[in-house]
Amino acid sequence: MLLLAASLFFVDPEPLDMPRAEAYLVTDEDGRCRLEDRYDRTDLWTSRAVLGCWSDDDGRVFTLAKLDVAPPAIGAHVTETRVAYTESCVPMKLNRRDPSRRRSAVALLSPFEPAPEACPPRQPPRGMKSVEYWQGTNCSAIVCTFLPEKSSVWYLAVWELAAGDDFAERMDTFEWKFLEGEWNTAGLWLGGEPLPASEREQMRADAHHSVTNYADWHWTDSASFTVLDDLPRDAGFVVALTNELPKMRARYAETVPTSLETSNALCVARIYCSREEYLDAVGDDMAWSAAYWSPERRELVAHLPETGEAALMRTIRHEAFHQYLSYACSMISASPWFNEGYAQYFEDEESRSWGEGIDASHDAIERLAPTLPALMMMNYDEFYGGSDAARRMKYRLAWSIAVFLEKGAPEVRFRPFAKLKADYVEALLKSRSMRQATLAALLGNEDKTKLFLDEWVKFWQDQDAR
Numbered sequence: 123m124l125l126l127a128a129s130l131f132f133v134d135p136e137p138l139d140m141p142r143a144e145a146y147l148v149t150d151e152d153g154r155c156r157l158e159d160r161y162d163r164t165d166l167w168t169s170r171a172v173l174g175c176w177s178d179d180d181g182r183v184f185t186l187a188k189l190d191v192a193p194p195a196i197g198a199h200v201t202e203t204r205v206a207y208t209e210s211c212v213p214m215k216l217n218r219r220d221p222s223r224r225r226s227a228v229a230l231l232s233p234f235e236p237a238p239e240a241c242p243p244r245q246p247p248r249g250m251k252s253v254e255y256w257q258g259t260n261c262s263a264i265v266c267t268f269l270p271e272k273s274s275v276w277y278l279a280v281w282e283l284a285a286g287d288d289f290a291e292r293m294d295t296f297e298w299k300f301l302e303g304e305w306n307t308a309g310l311w312l313g314g315e316p317l318p319a320s321e322r323e324q325m326r327a328d329a330h331h332s333v334t335n336y337a338d339w340h341w342t343d344s345a346s347f348t349v350l351d352d353l354p355r356d357a358g359f360v361v362a363l364t365n366e367l368p369k370m371r372a373r374y375a376e377t378v379p380t381s382l383e384t385s386n387a388l389c390v391a392r393i394y395c396s397r398e399e400y401l402d403a404v405g406d407d408m409a410w411s412a413a414y415w416s417p418e419r420r421e422l423v424a425h426l427p428e429t430g431e432a433a434l435m436r437t438i439r440h441e442a443f444h445q446y447l448s449y450a451c452s453m454i455s456a457s458p459w460f461n462e463g464y465a466q467y468f469e470d471e472e473s474r475s476w477g478e479g480i481d482a483s484h485d486a487i488e489r490l491a492p493t494l495p496a497l498m499m500m501n502y503d504e505f506y507g508g509s510d511a512a513r514r515m516k517y518r519l520a521w522s523i524a525v526f527l528e529k530g531a532p533e534v535r536f537r538p539f540a541k542l543k544a545d546y547v548e549a550l551l552k553s554r555s556m557r558q559a560t561l562a563a564l565l566g567n568e569d570k571t572k573l574f575l576d577e578w579v580k581f582w583q584d585q586d587a588r
Contacts, residue, residue, distance in 0.1 A: 134176060147454075185278075333352075373468070377528065436469045
């Protein structure tokens with residue numbers, strides 16, 4: 123698909139990040155609350171300007187960008203919605219202000235500060251109106267802006283070189299194979315179409331943009347979802363997933379309702395074909411994970427494990443609940459007992475098994491009950507801390523609370539816990555504190571807490587008896 127990638131022997135696409143969002147809880151004129159995502163203008167500009175990024179086995183990285191929109195001022199931190207940003211964008215035009223704006227764009231995308239003035243090539247390449255080099259005396263990368271014939275838009279190419287590269291030799295390769303040789307926009311999506319009017323559809327367009335110039339990547343859309351993947355086309359998993367995601371979302375909303383308006387939210391899932399690709403994308407900090415939900419980037423990231431598609435679907439059910447709850451709570455962090463408990467519950471709603479190595483006998487249940495209030499007051503550092511065995515126990519205790527609320531609490535006389543989930547979400551939106559929400563929903567009432575623990579014990583002892 124991509125002649126430039128083939129010509130410069132780049133075979134590995136580097137993932138393009140979705141822009142980082144900041145969450146705001148706003149009230150509309152009709153009094154209804156909703157989540158509003160705002161973005162740093164520079165982050166939005168960068169994510170839309172970059173057309174693709176590729177690497178080779180020696181660590182060289184090639185980035186191509188389109189400089190059709192004037193960049194924000196460097197260092198200015200202004201946040202706004204996607205729609206507001208799009209409406210305020212200023213096109214880059216071929217006029218006297220163009221060189222200074224072009225240098226500002228180069229400064230935002232170059233790995234180092236560009237030279238004060240651009241240098242022309244040794245000889246004008248064929249097929250180009252103009253070419254400029256911005257690397258100055260720096261020999262670690264080639265930084266080039268170029269204006270192709272029959273174009274009114276400048277482009278930027280940045281080739282970060284490997285240690286030990288001969289700069290002059292790489293410059294010859296760049297000019298011969300890229301600028302003069304096989305540069306061809308026929309295989310590239312260059313953008314330029316008007317963006318949709320709504321926040322959701324602009325987010326979808328940005329998700330498409332992040333993979334559209336990578337030959338092995340595809341997108342699949344439904345009304346409220348976009349799935350990005352590089353799975354084999356005959357895998358069938360994406361079809362199953364896009365059919366399943368709306369059903370998952372409906373179950374989450376039925377089980378944990380929210381008062382927020384969420385119709386403008388888009389759920390993005392990015393699925394890698396292999397764990398190696400996944401680890402390259404998520405970095406060392408997430409090397410322990412099989413998948414994760416990134417609230418900052420507003421995307422669920424996963425990979426197809428060796429254990430197969432069924433295991434991946436269970437993992438996505440888990441992470442997609444985190445995604446749903448984040449939107450339902452305006453990106454305010456919910457307590458781990460609630461967030462992780464229900465995420466595990468939705469992996470397999472019918473399961474009543476505590477798992478291998480956990481004693482769920484009558485006596486063990488009695489001993490575990492007094493630990494629940496402390497668990498429900500934990501933050502994430504406390505919940506994830508400790509040994510593997512301790513962490514596994516905390517996960518299963520959180521799961522056991524969710525199972526009890528769904529399967530046991532409705533059978534308790536007068537249904538005293540019927541509003542616990544709704545009260546928790548409402549208190550979280552008002553207080554913005556996971557601990558205050560837990561106190562408001564349950565633990566602030568001593569009698570209600572005692573009844574909850576007693577009924578939890580009865581429910582799980584009854585499961586053991588079965």
